[in-house]
Amino acid sequence: MENSPMPAKQALELYFLDNRARLLEIASFLDRIDRYKDSAAAKDDFRYKSFMKALKLIIGTEKDRTINVQLLFSDLTAEPIESAAGLKAFGAWEGTFSEGN
Amino acid sequence: MKVIDPHIHMVSRTTDDYLALAINGIHTITEPAFWAGFDRRGVDGFHDYFHHLTVTEPARAARFNIKHYCWIGLNSKEAENQKLAGEVLRIIPEYLDRPTVLGLGEIGLNKNSRNEINVLEMQLEIAAKRNELVLIHTPHLEDKLKGTRIIMDMVLNEKRIKPSRVLIDHAEEHTIGEIKEKGFWFGLTLYPNSKGSPERAVDAVEAYGSDNICINSSADWSVSDPLATVKCANEMRRRGHPEALIQKVFYENPKAFLSQCPKFKAG
Numbered sequence: 001m002e003n004s005p006m007p008a009k010q011a012l013e014l015y016f017l018d019n020r021a022r023l024l025e026i027a028s029f030l031d032r033i034d035r036y037k038d039s040a041a042a043k044d045d046f047r048y049k050s051f052m053k054a055l056k057l058i059i060g061t062e063k064d065r066t067i068n069v070q071l072l073f074s075d076l077t078a079e080p081i082e083s084a085a086g087l088k089a090f091g092a093w094e095g096t097f098s099e100g101n
Numbered sequence: 102m103k104v105i106d107p108h109i110h111m112v113s114r115t116t117d118d119y120l121a122l123a124i125n126g127i128h129t130i131t132e133p134a135f136w137a138g139f140d141r142r143g144v145d146g147f148h149d150y151f152h153h154l155t156v157t158e159p160a161r162a163a164r165f166n167i168k169h170y171c172w173i174g175l176n177s178k179e180a181e182n183q184k185l186a187g188e189v190l191r192i193i194p195e196y197l198d199r200p201t202v203l204g205l206g207e208i209g210l211n212k213n214s215r216n217e218i219n220v221l222e223m224q225l226e227i228a229a230k231r232n233e234l235v236l237i238h239t240p241h242l243e244d245k246l247k248g249t250r251i252i253m254d255m256v257l258n259e260k261r262i263k264p265s266r267v268l269i270d271h272a273e274e275h276t277i278g279e280i281k282e283k284g285f286w287f288g289l290t291l292y293p294n295s296k297g298s299p300e301r302a303v304d305a306v307e308a309y310g311s312d313n314i315c316i317n318s319s320a321d322w323s324v325s326d327p328l329a330t331v332k333c334a335n336e337m338r339r340r341g342h343p344e345a346l347i348q349k350v351f352y353e354n355p356k357a358f359l360s361q362c363p364k365f366k367a368g
Contacts, residue, residue, distance in 0.1 A: 003307050004340035014339075015300070066301070070275035074246040075213075084212035085181045089242040 026055075050092035072096065102348060105129040105355040105367060106330050108207075108236070108270060108288060108317035111158050111169065112150075118320070118327045123165040125331045128368035131359065132158060133172040133207035133236050138322055140179055144188040147175075151192070155199040168368040170359070172206030172236050173197055180211075180220035190223055197233060203362045204228065206236025207270060210248040213240060221255060229261035234362050236288075237269045239276065241295050249276045253283055266361055268315060271296060277309050286358050290319040291329035299333035303340060311346060315355045 004011075033042050042048055054069045061068060075093045104127045111118070111132050122130065132154060141147060154171040162169035173196045175189045196202060205228045210217045228235050235256070240248035249269065256262055269280045270288035273296070280287045289305055290296040297305075302316055318329035326332070330351055337347045352367075359365045 001307065002311050002342070002346065004303075004342060006341050011340075066274045066304075070273060071246070073243055074275065075243050077247060078250070080218055080251065081212060081214050083181060084178075084214035084217060087212050089212070089240070089244055091242045093243040 046094040046097055047090060047092045050096055053096075102126050102331075102334060102344070102351070103128065103368075104330050104334065104351045105131075105359070106318055106327075107131045107268070107315045107355040107359065108133060108290065108319045109327060110135055110319070110321035111162070112153055113322035114320060114327060116161065116164075119162060119165045119167060122327060123167055125328055127328075127330065128166060129168045129170075129356075130162070131170040131172065131203060131236075131355075133238070134174050134176065135207055135238075135321070136176045136178040140182070141185075144185065144192060147189045148192060151196040155196060155201060159201050166368070168366070170201045170203050170365060172204055173202050174205045174208040174224055174236075175220060176207060177209055177211040177217045177221065177238060177240075180217040181214070183216055183219070186216075186220045186223075190220070190227070193224075193227060194231070197227075197231060200364060203359060203365055204234030204236065206234075207238035208235065209238035209252055209270075210240050211238075211244070213244055213248045213251060218251065218255070221252070225255060225259050225262065229259050232261075234359075235262065235267040237267060239269060239271045241271065245271070245273060246275055249280065253280065253285070256285075257283065268358055270317070271319075273297060274301070274305065277305060281309060281313060286313045286315060288315045288317055290317055291326070291333055292319055293324050293326070299329070299336040302333050303336050303342075306337070306350060311350050311354070313354070313358075314350060315358060316350060 033039055050073055054072055057068055057072060058065050073092045106127050109130050109132055134154060151173055159169040173193055175186055180186050205224050208221055208224045237252055239245055256267055264284035268286040268288055271290045272280055272287040277287060289302045291299060291302060306314060316330055316333055318327055320327040334347050334351050356367045
């Protein structure tokens with residue numbers, strides 16, 4: 001560990017406004033999904049579900065929040081896929097919501 | 102302060118960026134071979150690209166007193182065309198012999214497919230046979246953890262390659278611990294949208310220590326910042342970290358890893 005000598009209160013002061021702005025961006029993003037047509041379809045998407053799960057995880061845990069969010073968005077299988085042709089990354093893993101996960 | 106950016110794609114950047122690097126203390130850079138943003142149609146495209154990396158960019162950098170080194174390899178996004186991949190792999194050794202080439206890179210996985218694994222295996226064989234340094238690209242986003250684990254298993258199964266001669270790049274919070282535990286170097290990439298911020302990179306230094314870590318901009322043709330390394334150094338400074346530690350992370354560490362190749366001399 002190479003922790004900064006900065007006290008936590010000073011870190012709060014330094015980073016509060018930036019992160020307040022990020023929080024408002026998230027709130028605004030979710031409001032947008034609510035407001036636009038076919039909102040239910042978007043909310044049924046695995047990315048939306050992962051996102052909401054991540055928000056709960058951030059609030060519900062007291063340490064290792066970043067690692068836990070990363071794991072939540074990750075493909076946790078070990079087997080290679082046959083071909084990558086035409087595939088892209090989504091940022092969340094659909095399998096998170098499969099039976100057994 | 103002196104900074105080495107061990108991962109930057111200058112073929113995609115302007116000459117103004119070379120000036121910006123120079124006046125901000127970044128006098129040594131290394132450029133891995135990567136995906137051009139489209140799949141190349143034939144092996145001639147790779148000949149031209151490897152010439153660009155080994156002749157054109159070092160000359161462009163030298164105008165600003167910047168030392169430019171590079172890595173040669175076939176990126177994983179172009180591994181699905183196995184016939185072309187085979188042709189590219191055959192021309193790689195002639196470029197590895199060039200004076201500014203440090204090893205194989207960036208090679209690795211993108212979507213963790215069997216074709217990608219096959220091409221990576223063949224490139225690890227070249228690296229092992231020639232005792233080359235290796236710079237590894239790990240997949241982005243949801244594929245990163247799985248890909249990083251597959252890659253580490255492959256390298257560790259190749260007993261001729263020492264983990265201390267391999268840098269696993271684009272590491273993030275959920276992969277750093279396992280990479281470090283297995284004795285590899287690891288890279289953190291400062292990339293605005295899909296990878297890490299200066300704040301998270303400094304958090305990683307604080308959480309995992311300053312050994313075996315290299316921080317890079319990976320600046321390329323997408324939204325990216327060639328000065329990301331010095332901005333990250335400044336983030337360490339504003340948190341009160343000592344200059345010696347900042348110098349270790351942004352200069353001494355990459356110098357130590359890269360100096361394992363006798364061709365490398367830091368500026």
